[in-house]
Amino acid sequence: MTVCVNCGVEVLDEKGEEKREVYDEKLYKSTGIIKLIECTQCKDYVDKYIEYEGCLVLLDLALQHPPAYRHSLINQEHRTLIYKMAFLTLIVDSYCRWAMDSADRQFFEREFEFYAKFGLAVSSLLVNISICLLIVSFYQLFKMSSVAVNYPRLFDGLLLSFCTRFLQLLALLWGTESTQFLWWFVDFIYLLTSFNVLRILSGFGEIQSAAVAVVSHLALHLVDFNGHLLL
Ligand SMILES: [Zn+2]
Numbered sequence: 001m002t003v004c005v006n007c008g009v010e011v012l013d014e015k016g017e018e019k020r021e022v023y024d025e026k027l028y029k030s031t032g033i034i035k036l037i038e039c040t041q042c043k044d045y046v047d048k049y050i051e052y053e054g055c056l057v058l059l060d061l062a063l064q065h066p067p068a069y070r071h072s073l074i075n076q077e078h079r080t081l082i083y084k085m086a087f088l089t090l091i092v093d094s095y096c097r098w099a100m101d102s103a104d105r106q107f108f109e110r111e112f113e114f115y116a117k118f119g120l121a122v123s124s125l126l127v128n129i130s131i132c133l134l135i136v137s138f139y140q141l142f143k144m145s146s147v148a149v150n151y152p153r154l155f156d157g158l159l160l161s162f163c164t165r166f167l168q169l170l171a172l173l174w175g176t177e178s179t180q181f182l183w184w185f186v187d188f189i190y191l192l193t194s195f196n197v198l199r200i201l202s203g204f205g206e207i208q209s210a211a212v213a214v215v216s217h218l219a220l221h222l223v224d225f226n227g228h229l230l231l
Contacts, residue, residue, distance in 0.1 A: 001018060001074065001150075002018070002019055002020055002021075002022060002046070002047070002074070002075050003046075003070055003074050003075065004039035004041065004042060004044070004046045004047070004070075005046065005047050005048070005049065005066075005067035005068075005070040005071045005075065006039060006042050006044045006067055007039060007041050007042040007044075008070060008200070009039065009040075009041045009042075011037070011039070011046055022036060022037060022045075022046045022047035022050055022075065023035055023036050023037060023050070024037055034050075034051075036048065036050075036051070047071055047075050048067075049067070049068065049071040049072075049075075050071075050075075057071065057072065064192055064193065064196055066196060066199070066200055069157070069196055069197060069200050070200055072160070073153060073156065073157045073160070073197070073200065073201065074153065074200075074201075078156075079156055082156050082159050082160050082163070083159070085160075085163045085166070086125075086159040086160075086162055086163055088166065089162060089163045089165050089166045090118065090121050090122060090125065091118070092165070092166050092168060092169050093121040093165050093168060094114060094117040094118040094120075094121045095114070095117075095169075095172075096168045096169065096171075096172050097117040097120065097121065097228075098110070098113060098114045098117045099172060100172070101113070101117075120223070120224070120227040120228075123223055123227065124220045124221075124223040124224050124227070125162055125220075127216075127219050127220060127223045128158070128162070128194075128216045128217065128219060128220040129155065129158045129159070129162075129216075131212075131215060131216040131219050132154070132158055132194070132198065132202075132212055132213075132216045133151065133154065133155065133158075135212050135215070135216075136149055136151075136154065136198075136202045136203075136204075136212070137149075137151075139202075139203075139204075146203070147202075147203025148203075149201065149202055149203060150201070153201055154197070154198075154201045154202060157197035157198075157200070157201050158194065158197055160193070160197065161190060161193035161194040161196075161197050162190070164186065164189045164190045164193050165186065165190055167186045167189065168183070168186050170182070170186075171183050171185075171186055187217075190217070191213055191214070191217050194213040194216065194217065195209050195210055195213040198212055198213055
């Protein structure tokens with residue numbers, strides 16, 4: 001499926017069938033020129049991001065622009081990259097938890113502790129995603145939302161939002177007594193990204209998306225808090 005990144009409407013050809021490319025294919029085949037097609041609803045270009053460099057798309061993602069999320073999660077296929085980034089973020093997340101622990105022992109004595117922190121990071125991520133998916137499927141089950149949800153895509157989107165936790169590494173490296181707010185800032189970015197992903201992929205309105213994002217984040221912190229007491 002291809003959608004207009006501005007308004008989210010599905011892009012169809014003259015016969016009303018699904019259109020895969022966001023440019024005039026006939027013109028491209030005959031002349032090699034890429035002419036972006038316009039959306040029938042908002043009259044803007046369907047997907048301007050195909051002409052953007054990857055770093056500019058990443059910048060718009062960081063600035064929380066919904067069109068960049070539609071481009072990356074719906075019009076493009078980045079599943080493998082998202083999974084790799086999520087795994088890397090899990091390692092960073094575990095390392096931050098491990099490094100913040102003030103146990104005064106040698107590195108090799110604390111190896112098991114790192115694996116335990118990794119398990120805790122995975123658990124809190126799974127709880128966060130499961131709660132989002134459960135609430136969305138509950139709404140779908142009782143027909144409270146008319147939008148058909150693509151669950152694998154929503155899962156990928158929620159994993160992408162988790163990747164913002166990679167920034168914790170900066171908070172750890174440059175963290176001092178006066179920069180403790182960086183941890184809260186990273187968490188706020190994570191919450192904001194989850195909200196954007198839910199708003200675009202779940203069919204929820206802004207208030208519902210914000211409520212689901214907040215509830216799933218509270219659950220994540222509850223798991224973190226209990227895990228911290230146990231480990
Ligand atoms: Zn449009």
